[in-house]
Amino acid sequence: MKILAVDDDPIILELLAHFIETMTEHKLVMASCADDAIETIKTNAPGSFDCFLLDIQMPGTDGIALAGQIRTMDAYVDTPILMLTAMSEKDYIDAAFAAGATDYVTKPFEMFELKARLALVERAFAAREARTTKIFAAQKLNPSQETGTAPIDLFDPVALYEIDNLIDFMAFENYIRQLSRNDLFGSTAFAFTIRDIAQYHATMSPFEFYSLLTDVAEVISDTLGDGQFLMSYAGNGTFICITESGWQPDMKALGLSVNLTLAKTELFDNQGQQIEPRVCAGEAIRLMWKTSATVMDAISAAHASAEESVAAHEDAQKNAWQIGLTG
Template structure:
């Protein structure tokens, strides 16, 4: 049975949510009329909650701040958090997903839509439980199981400790929630680790996650000025949504990412140097007339393109060295 916490300062909304959910078979629903009351319920719960339905605009502490607080708990790093709010502006949607929301529903909502989203969340909870159970087994027999239960390279492993990186499903939900006008000057972009199979083979599961996290942090840092929201999609590939449509703005981003990674001096489990390089695809402008589904489809095409048409490592190395030399000369001349 899935345990749900619904938080809204409007008691009529809470009554509607409870009735709708119970009619769909979700009988374990608790409610709170403020973020502070919700925090008390979460802190004193004898069994953790499985899913959260949060309003954004509430007195004193809003739902976005509550989302950040929930995500800080190790118990709720992957729990579904569905925002249910009247705030449909892109700025609020951006803030919610960056804080850790996995889905977003605008008021006035349809009861069927909400229960459908919760049913999807229930599937996510079941998947999370399976992953958790497997993880407990791995911890119990770490040395033996590491070799046998290496997470498949194709799986979009969780990287919850990287600020600005969200779940791939959440990234798709984010695009679906944006209105057509919000796509103006917005692009999707994909990047991939070159020769990721070799890196994967040389690393333990924990170390491979660390490498992915280092790449993600380097990429997000290089694109910090573009309000980037990014997710790991598996196979060493990341997808991002950026508030920019000009390809020239990304001319040096790939170089900046690779220079940052190079400075980290990454090594494998045998302490041998890991040559980690990233290839970045061409940003694809979504266009003001595109729908959310079309935007998701364009993101998937960007991922496929970087997977099938990635430049060779030798080309990337040459480009990185040349770019580094140009930057060094520019700095020297400036001095």
């Protein structure tokens, strides 16, 4: 991979250069501030960099703002961004992930830890390259297939863009683990699952399905409002959220609010037919006192709870239909 490291501390840059040269096969490019980084990005071909390592506290534009600028560039909308910083306060962690960070490593860091994080990034990069190859192969076999939107596996997380407080699922998992190293007091996880998601997936084009996910995500984000939360799409029609500030959400009321807004929103497929997606909300699960080993289990439980809510809704609908036949 080709990596751009941005830090105003020459010692850190020298340390990173030594590490990259001796412990990995990656290529490192260095910049001492955000302005230099932007200039370096512009002078290289679009998509030249496969990963960014950003410090937060720098003269002028800080690393969080720089991450946000990088995310506005089409070539780097989903390129991994690792924050390497001495700032361990939760406000910085939240702001970094909200700006588009993929992972967060606090200084002083162990080189073996950084190597492990970069290995995860490298695997994600390889998986993305493999998906791109499959996309081009599919388009060659079927030239009529819509271009610009990759085939979407029903159960895979999908990156959705330009939605407030929604981040990539890999970044979401890293965010949760980062919180578990600090303080999860007051954090609550919950999820929403789109009903009939398998039917939508089977009958829609990739672009239509992606648009459906985006529309539902926007409604959920707007319903949650300006509160402190992060959300990610985890696959199979499920959006997982984590909130802060000790807020214990009323999931029944939230689900009703999301569905009321969806009912008022006119959504159509490519044939001009109106679609009416609805969601089911799962249980809210408190994350306080969870360890790093159990917090992801709690996130999985929130995910499963929303999908179980959909199954219960479907059973209730079937029972009501059967009662109507025999009544």
